[in-house]
């Protein structure tokens with residue numbers, strides 16, 4: 052079927068820098084060696100994202116360079132207990148939710164030990180190598196290498212029990228707690244530390260596959276990222292099984308059949324996806340967040356950057372329950388709650404666009420008109436204590452869900468997708484702030500109950516979102532906007548409390564779009580293939596396939612989407628999202 056061509060490894064091809072990228076330790080060593088001037092003293096700094104395998108780096112790259120002095124920056128780090136005490140407020144006792152950190156990386160180091168390392172470097176001669184996370188705090192480096200690692204790879208290392216949090220010997224701690232510490236603290240702090248380094252790094256080292264590392268010059272990297280902000284592109288989707296996961300994606304996207312199911316596909320959460328840049332024969336994988344951190348203005352546009360900073364605010368992902376089960380019955384925090392409790396500045400507003408649906412598919416949305424909120428909370432609490440099942444029939448609305456329906460879910464609305472649905476979630480980026488209210492009495496994939504957060508949930512449920520309100524405001528609000536030769540445009544959402552605008556275009560002929568100075572995110576929700584082109588030839592034509600999500604940077608301006616290849620004789624449809632002005 053058409054979706055078999057869904058590309059799981061989309062790349063941005065960068066031209067003109069083929070000779071500035073290297074594959075394998077041997078070629079990498081050569082390239083670094085050539086950059087090091089042996090006349091007098093040279094300081095090579097290899098700063099790293101937490102999770103990079105330092106032993107490998109030491110044995111494969113540093114030792115062979117025969118340095119006169121080697122300093123591992125980690126030796127200047129605070130002790131595990133000291134770090135833990137410093138972070139206690141951000142870590143919290145909860146398994147899932149922490150408080151976002153505003154720490155600077157220097158706070159995680161012992162000032163005396165940093166000073167001592169600095170004086171060792173000062174007194175040394177010949178080649179000095181300083182490596183590890185935070186290495187650049189000791190010296191700016193005559194040559195700077197940044198060793199990077201993608202978030203999804205970090206999570207795989209967590210799951211395999213190979214990796215603990217930075218500065219903690221906790222490889223075997225509950226995965227939720229390790230993820231929490233990374234999400235709320237490490238990744239924030241290290242992204243802040245990394246940004247100025249990437250702006251001046253001589254090399255970026257891709258350490259995602261320790262046995263097959265790749266490296267690119269800083270100049271080529273920055274050129275590649277700048278190029279990416281001028282053309283349509285995709286980030287690398289990742290797929291994850293879950294207790295409620297289904298079989299649709301496994302089949303349609305040709306995924307590993309040995310997995311029991313796939314619940315999620317994240318294909319536009321740049322904070323956690325990877326970006327693949329190709330330089331000749333070498334493919335470099337970096338966190339796509341690097342693009343957001345380095346070039347937020349051409350990528351997001353002035354208005355979006357001014358409002359969100361270097362954060363990509365729109366999230367597209369899939370939730371597959373075809374052959375699966377209901378998601379947890381849940382609610383997301385309202386804005387002041389997420390700000391006051393977790394330090395996020397905007398909240399998890401969502402929507403469900405139905406890519407496919409079985410005849411029985413339903414979406415749970417809002418409470419039934421006339422229910423007693425207290426009674427529902429007591430019912431949930433008693434279900435949580437294991438005394439009975441939650442009586443969803445009594446308290447919650449269920450709407451039939453059909454292919455191409457769109458349900459809007461402003462924060463505070465109780466909801467979940469039922470089984471039998473293939474949902475394209477078009478939402479604000481925060482995505483772990485789910486207060487589960489009821490998990491249908493089942494256990495998670497690890498055999499343990501998944502964490503339920505009734506005490507948070509009851510504080511944010513908007514009880515006015517009853518049958519009538521939800522039907523009027525949140526279910527299939529399609530409004531014709533414009534039409535032309537072979538195309539028509541409809542507004543489908545989101546709700547006025549949500550900052551994202553969504554438009555659907557049905558087309559058999561080319562449609563002209565414009566970013567109007569703000570990033571656009573699209574998905575081809577109907578039809579096999581389409582071509583995205585620049586009317587002025589500013590970027591190479593870009594082919595998209597059914598169900599692929601693609602990003603059009605703000606700087607692109609005008610672009611045209613046309614039926615293409617096997618999509619030529621079909622009616623196609625795109626869903627487009629942008630941040631309202």
Ligand SMILES: O=P(O)(O)OC[C@H]1O[C@](O)(CO)[C@@H](O)[C@@H]1O
Pocket residue numbers: 293295370377378379380381401476482483485487
């Ligand atoms: O809590 P559950 O049942 O896994 O629900 C799925 C959750 O996954 C997400 O879609 C993405 O994390 C959330 O928006 C949603 O709350």
